[in-house]
Amino acid sequence: MAVDWLGFGYAAAVVLGGFMGYKRKGRSLASLIAGLFFGTISAYGAFKVxxxxxxxxxxxxxxxxxxxxxxxxxxxxxxxxxxxxxTGLSLLMVVRLLIF
Incomplete structure (x- = not known):
């Protein structure tokens, strides 16, 4: 069983991006929630892969x-x-998933 390290790294980048948006945009709760939501789904997807x-x-x-x-x-x-x-990271992830 191979661990999807790229998938987990992508999920961490999404969560980190949401947190950075929260801190940089004056406590933007939408950025934090979206980052946590998409990061969690991405981590679950990486677990499934x-x-x-x-x-x-x-x-x-x-x-x-x-x-x-x-x-x-x-x-x-x-x-x-x-x-x-x-956008670039997400497109790379889509291509990676479809090719491999």
Whole structure:
């Protein structure tokens, strides 16, 4: 059984991003909640991929939804941090899940 380290790392990055948004945006509770929500789902998805490498659907849904939401935010704001970074990470995660 191989551990999905990339999946768990992605989940940690999502949680950390939500916490940073909370601290940097003057206690933005929405950033914190979204980071915890998507990070938890991503960690659960990484756990499922670790137990069954073909069970990618939870991770794919979480990273796909985050890529879409953050991609729209990046398109509207043009800011690389955090929207552009999270869009890129999420798209890389989607590609990784679909290829492997």
């Amino acid at each position: 670790s137990t069954d490498p073909h069970d990618i659907w939870t991770s794919l849904a979480a990273s796909g939804a985050l890529a879409l939401v953050m991609g729209l935010r990046y398109k509207n704001s043009g800011k690389l941090m955090p929207a552009g970074i999270m």
